Amino acid sequence: MSETILIVDDDRAIAQLVAIRMSAAGFKALTASDSKTGLEAARLNRPDLILLDIRMPEMDGFEFHRRLKEIPEVAHTPVIFISANSQEAARRKALISGARYYLTKPYEPHELVGAVRAVLPGPRSGTAAVQ
Amino acid sequence: MRRQLHVLLVEDCTDDAALLLRQLRGGDWDLFHERIETAEGMTAALDAREWDLVISDFSLPRFNGLAALAMVKQHRLDAPFILVSGAVGEDIAVAAMKAGACDFILKGQWARLLPAVDRELRDAEVRKAHRRAEAQLVASEERLRMALEASNQGTWDWNLLTSEMTWSPMVESMHGLAPGAFAGTVDAFLQLIHPEDCASYFSETARAISEGRSYNTEFRVVWPDGSVHWIAGSGQVARDSEGNSVRVVGTFMDVTARQQALIEKEAAEAALEEHRVRIERANRELERNNLRLADLYSTAQRFMDNVSHEFRTPLTVIKGYAEVMVEGVAGPVSGQQAEFLGFIVDRTRELAQMVEDLLDSSKLRAGTLRVDRRPASVHDIVAKVRPILMRMATAKNVRIAERLDEGLPEVFADAEKAGRVIINLVVNAVKFSPEASEVTIWARHAGGGVEIGVSDHGPGIAAEDLGLIFQRFKQVGNTPIKNTDGIGLGLNIAEELVALNLGDIQVVSELGKGSTFSFTLPPNDPPEVLRRYLDYLAVAASLSTLAAIRVSCHLPDGISSEMRGFIASAINPLDLVLGFPDGCSLLIVGASADSKRFTERLRAAMESVCGRYGGPGCMEALQVEHLGAWHYPAEEQKAVERILQELSQEVLHV
Numbered sequence: 001m002s003e004t005i006l007i008v009d010d011d012r013a014i015a016q017l018v019a020i021r022m023s024a025a026g027f028k029a030l031t032a033s034d035s036k037t038g039l040e041a042a043r044l045n046r047p048d049l050i051l052l053d054i055r056m057p058e059m060d061g062f063e064f065h066r067r068l069k070e071i072p073e074v075a076h077t078p079v080i081f082i083s084a085n086s087q088e089a090a091r092r093k094a095l096i097s098g099a100r101y102y103l104t105k106p107y108e109p110h111e112l113v114g115a116v117r118a119v120l121p122g123p124r125s126g127t128a129a130v131q
Numbered sequence: 132m133r134r135q136l137h138v139l140l141v142e143d144c145t146d147d148a149a150l151l152l153r154q155l156r157g158g159d160w161d162l163f164h165e166r167i168e169t170a171e172g173m174t175a176a177l178d179a180r181e182w183d184l185v186i187s188d189f190s191l192p193r194f195n196g197l198a199a200l201a202m203v204k205q206h207r208l209d210a211p212f213i214l215v216s217g218a219v220g221e222d223i224a225v226a227a228m229k230a231g232a233c234d235f236i237l238k239g240q241w242a243r244l245l246p247a248v249d250r251e252l253r254d255a256e257v258r259k260a261h262r263r264a265e266a267q268l269v270a271s272e273e274r275l276r277m278a279l280e281a282s283n284q285g286t287w288d289w290n291l292l293t294s295e296m297t298w299s300p301m302v303e304s305m306h307g308l309a310p311g312a313f314a315g316t317v318d319a320f321l322q323l324i325h326p327e328d329c330a331s332y333f334s335e336t337a338r339a340i341s342e343g344r345s346y347n348t349e350f351r352v353v354w355p356d357g358s359v360h361w362i363a364g365s366g367q368v369a370r371d372s373e374g375n376s377v378r379v380v381g382t383f384m385d386v387t388a389r390q391q392a393l394i395e396k397e398a399a400e401a402a403l404e405e406h407r408v409r410i411e412r413a414n415r416e417l418e419r420n421n422l423r424l425a426d427l428y429s430t431a432q433r434f435m436d437n438v439s440h441e442f443r444t445p446l447t448v449i450k451g452y453a454e455v456m457v458e459g460v461a462g463p464v465s466g467q468q469a470e471f472l473g474f475i476v477d478r479t480r481e482l483a484q485m486v487e488d489l490l491d492s493s494k495l496r497a498g499t500l501r502v503d504r505r506p507a508s509v510h511d512i513v514a515k516v517r518p519i520l521m522r523m524a525t526a527k528n529v530r531i532a533e534r535l536d537e538g539l540p541e542v543f544a545d546a547e548k549a550g551r552v553i554i555n556l557v558v559n560a561v562k563f564s565p566e567a568s569e570v571t572i573w574a575r576h577a578g579g580g581v582e583i584g585v586s587d588h589g590p591g592i593a594a595e596d597l598g599l600i601f602q603r604f605k606q607v608g609n610t611p612i613k614n615t616d617g618i619g620l621g622l623n624i625a626e627e628l629v630a631l632n633l634g635d636i637q638v639v640s641e642l643g644k645g646s647t648f649s650f651t652l653p654p655n656d657p658p659e660v661l662r663r664y665l666d667y668l669a670v671a672a673s674l675s676t677l678a679a680i681r682v683s684c685h686l687p688d689g690i691s692s693e694m695r696g697f698i699a700s701a702i703n704p705l706d707l708v709l710g711f712p713d714g715c716s717l718l719i720v721g722a723s724a725d726s727k728r729f730t731e732r733l734r735a736a737m738e739s740v741c742g743r744y745g746g747p748g749c750m751e752a753l754q755v756e757h758l759g760a761w762h763y764p765a766e767e768q769k770a771v772e773r774i775l776q777e778l779s780q781e782v783l784h785v
Contacts, residue, residue, distance in 0.1 A: 011444060017451040020460055055440075084443035086490060087436060091501075096740065106447035106483050109454060 003120055004028045006047035008038035008064065009082070010056040014105075018051055018082070018112070025113045035059035039067055042074045049120055052099075054083040054090065065097055078119045082107065136160035136252075139176050141187035141199045142215075143168040147238060151186060151215070154244045169194055170202070177206045183255075184248060189216035189223065200230050209258060211251030213244075279382060289317055289366075289379040291340065296320055305362060305385040307354025325351035325359060336366065340376045343368045349386070361390035435493040439486045446486070450479040477526050480519065484554070488620040491551075495627045502631050505710060506655040507546040509539050509574050509581050516550040520557050520572070529564045531557070534573040542581050542652040543660045544632045549583070549652060552628050552636075555621040556585040556648045563589030563646075577651060579659055580634070584649030592640040600638055625650070630671060633663040657709045657718075657778045664707045664720065665767065671705065677770045678726030678760040680719040680733065681777065683753070698733070709778070718758075718777060720770075730757040 005027045009015040012033055019029035030045055032038035035056055042050065050068070054061035061081060069075045080101040081094045094102045101115045138155060142148045148166055156162055167176050168191050176182070185203055187196040196214045203212055211233045216223075224235045233254075234247045276299070279286060285301030296317045300310040306323050313319065324332055328350035339346035345367045351359050366381030453475040456464060464472065494500040513535060524531045542549075553572065560570045568588040575582055592600065600622055629636040629650040640646035653663045668674060682698065698708060698717065706721030719733075734755035741749035758777060761770040 011448070013448045013452075014444065017448065017455065020455050021451075024455070024458070024460055084440045084447070085436075086439065086443075096736070105443040106450050106479075109451075 002026055002028050003048035004030060004045060005049050005051060005116065006038065006042055006045065007031045007051045008033075008035060008056075008061070009051075009053035010034055011053070014053070014082075021109055021112060022051075022116070025116070027116070035061075035064040038064060039071070042068060042077065043071055046074055047077060049116060050077055050079045051116070052079050052081050054081055054085060054094070062093065062097060065099065069098070080115055080119060082112075134160050136162050136183050137180065138162065138164040138184045138186060139173075139182045140164055140166040141168065141173065141185065141191065141194065141196065142166055143188065143191045147188065147215075150238075150241060151244070154241045155248065157245055158248065168192075170198065173199055173202050177202065177208065182208060182210045183252065184210055185212045187212065187214055189214055189227075196232075197227060197230055200227070200232055204231055209255060209262070211248070211255050213247060213251065215244075282384065284382045284384040286382055287380070291377050291379065294318065302383050305360065305383060306352050307356060307358070307360070323352050325353050327351070336379075339366060340368050340379065343370050343374070343376050360385060360387040362386065432493060435490060439490040442486045443483070446479055446483045450476055450483065453479065473522075474526070477522050480522070484558070485620075488555075488624055491624050491628075492620050495624065500631070502545050502548065504543055504545050504632065504660075504708065506541050507544050507549070508541060509583065509652070510535060512544075512546050512549045513553065513572060513574070513583075515546070516554050519554060523558060523561055524570065527561050527564065528566050529561050530567070530569045532569050532571045534571060536575045539574060539576060539581050540579075541655040543655040543657075544634075544652045548628045548632055552625045552632075552650055553583065553585065555625040555628075556650075558621055559648070560585050560587035560589065560646070563587060565589070579656065580652050580654040582649050582651050584647055586645065586647040588645040591642040591644050591646055592638070593642055597638060597640065622648075630667060633660065633667050658775055660707070660709060661720065661771065661774060661778075665771070668705070669764070674705075674763045676726065676760050677763040677767065678721055678729075679758040679770065679774050679777070680721075680726065680730050681754070681756040681758050682717045682719065682733070682737070683756075698737075718774065720774060726760045727757050730755055 005022045007015050007018045007022070007029060009018070009031070010033055012031075015031040015033060019031050022029040030041055030047065032041045036059065038050075038052075041047075052061045052064060056064075059067075061083070065079055068077065068079070078100045079098070080103060081099050082103045082105060083090060083094075084105040086104045091102045100119045103111060103115060136155075136158065140148055140151065142151070145166075152162070152164060155164075165176055167173050170193075173194070185199070185208070187199045189196040196216070200212050200214075203210070212231065213234045213236060214224075214227050214232050215236045215238055217238045227235055233251045236243050236247060276286075278284075279299075280301055283301070283305070285299040285303075285305060287299065287302050288297045290296070294317050295315055296313075296319070297315065298306075298313050303310055303313050306313070321329060321333065332348055332350045335346060335348055345365065347363070347365045349361065349363045351361055353359055362383050363386045364381055364383040366379045368376045369378040369380065371377045452461075453472045455461060457469050457472045457476065491500060513533065517533075520531055557570060557572065564570055564587050570588075571584075571586045573584050573586065625648075626636050632650075633653050634651040636648065636650040638646060638648050653660050668677075698719070702708065702719060703721055706719055709718040709720065734753075737753055737755060738750060741753055759770070759773055761767070761773075763770070
């Protein structure tokens with residue numbers, strides 16, 4: 001059985017690209033192009049991991065993460081941020097908020113897949129270093 | 132008590148003397164007397180004491196009254212002198228009175244004697260009081276004169292009726308005149324006054340005279356030698372019984388020195404004020420410039436962040452879709468299509484690298500680039516960047532050869548940054564390499580650590596240009612190779628990243644024979660890392676404090692790794708984080724100005740991370756301890772000893 005990955009990014013091109021990458025790696029990918037839809041999708045589908053953009057209109061990734069943790073069924077879903085913001089402040093904020101990884105765009109395909117595999121629970125998870 | 136009356140009698144006739152004394156005893160006094168009849172006796176008597184009264188016979192056998200009178204005057208005796216005579220002409224009486232005798236009494240007219248003595252004694256009393264007063268006046272005038280002289284004041288006296296003016300020598304000297312040289316008229320004085328001050332002095336004085344009051348003036352005088360001096364004066368107008376001003380007396384004082392001091396002081400104050408105003412203006416200007424610069428700088432910084440942020444998303448899309456297409460995910464692609472897509476991927480990556488360079492450069496300048504140094508293998512570092520290097524080399528038809536020595540020691544470095552340095556050096560080497568040449572990446576054991584190098588067969592660099600190599604935005608001119616475009620940041624960034632990794636970068640090159648760039652990484656040996664870190668601090672930063680903080684977090688697998696990531700992002704890029712063999716304890720050596728407060732903040736932040744997903748026991752396992760803070764560089768040795776002690780203790784524990 002393959003794990004479900006939810007991708008939340010307002011840029012459809014990115015969301016779809018990441019979804020293709022996840023599917024190619026053998027995961028089941030779901031996409032949402034705004035935070036509200038994303039939260040709803042998370043509640044309904046209980047994904048194993050969420051790949052989350054930070055800069056989104058209306059509700060940014062940090063706020064999404066905060067609200068996610070208030071939904072009991074999905075509060076502990078691991079989150080990996082994928083952001084174009086490489087500033088330390090954003091990285092630190094993400095890590096303090098409890099994100100497991102912080103990837104910056106443009107990422108290398110193997111980095112993305114590696115991070116996802118490292119965070120997912122199960123035999124494939126490892127203790128790879130935080131990037 | 133009755134007064135005593137000492138009488139000197141000049142009389143040869145004892146009968147006459149007895150008669151005389153009988154008369155005198157009728158007065159209101161106790162009478163004492165001495166009788167002499169010669170000049171010698173007279174002298175002895177006058178020397179012996181003061182006499183209240185001298186009564187002398189006009190003619191004696193060996194002396195006479197006029198001679199006696201002369202002797203009294205000679206002795207400056209102020210006692211009344213009365214002459215008595217049996218018979219004498221009027222002419223003798225007149226001569227006696229002229230010589231200073233007080234009265235002339237004929238023998239037989241004794242009744243006149245007592246009143247005459249009475250009168251003369253009273254007169255003498257008055258004269259004496261007058262003399263005393265006069266003496267006092269002279270003394271006080273003398274005191275005044277001395278006081279005036281001591282304060283450089285002189286006196287003057289101006290007779291308004293005659294226009295005559297009398298000056299004390301002091302006043303003359305303050306006009307540059309020798310004593311007695313002043314012509315003695317007010318006109319002569321007015322000629323000495325400075326032409327510009329003459330009118331005002333005159334009008335002020337005239338007003339005071341007409342109003343009959345005292346006044347003060349200050350004016351300049353011109354000395355005969357042409358020099359100008361300042362005089363302050365005061366005058367007092369004296370009036371006659373009818374109220375007419377008849378005389379002005381006053382003092383002058385030379386105040387040139389005071390005036391000069393005043394002028395100099397005013398000039399100094401004016402200059403000071405001018406300086407103050409100028410400094411204030413300059414400060415405001417500086418402040419404005421600083422604000423403008425700070426504003427420009429933060430604008431530039433924000434712009435850089437925004438630009439790179441805005442570039443990343445489209446780059447991700449372009450590169451990502453080209454990649455999935457090459458892989459055939461979106462359907463089959465022909466060989467040529469795959470090649471073309473490969474170009475897109477390569478160039479997009481190059482562009483992404485440039486954006487990264489720009490951003491790193493701006494972060495390096497701002498000192499905000501994160502450094503996460505930890506044990507690493509050189510083989511892993513090279514392996515990680517190998518695919519990127521291969522793609523770059525292939526695009527330029529350049530071959531990459533690797534010669535990494537076996538048995539290289541583990542290094543202590545930020546592997547990502549070391550990889551970036553290798554990429555930047557290879558980018559540079561490939562850029563300058565002729566077609567089909569070879570670029571070699573090599574690594575060898577050096578100085579306890581590892582040296583990694585990149586050698587090419589490009590045109591080489593002239594000796595005089597080697598120093599310019601690492602300068603930001605500077606490319607060496609006149610290279611025979613055409614394809615040398617690029618933003619020139621790569622080598623500069625490489626140099627700074629090497630410094631962050633506590634290493635050195637160097638270049639060896641010869642024109643026509645190619646170049647070799649190489650850099651060092653420290654071994655994973657905490658004392659050696661500490662030593663290189665201190666070398667780095669000495670040139671990289673102006674610190675005043677060195678502090679050490681011990682963090683222990685014996686946490687479940689994974690969590691401690693996250694903690695490390697967190698610490699790496701929380702500390703200053705200038706700080707050093709040393710790990711202990713147990714993998715869970717860290718020693719942070721750094722320059723934080725307030726290391727104790729930083730320790731508290733770090734503890735609070737880590738507890739919050741712990742509470743979030745550290746699980747039970749996380750808090751208990753977490754220890755954040757401030758080991759000490761030392762003045763840098765004065766107490767560097769002390770700090771090193773303490774840190775080394777801490778390091779060795781931990782090794783023993785393990």
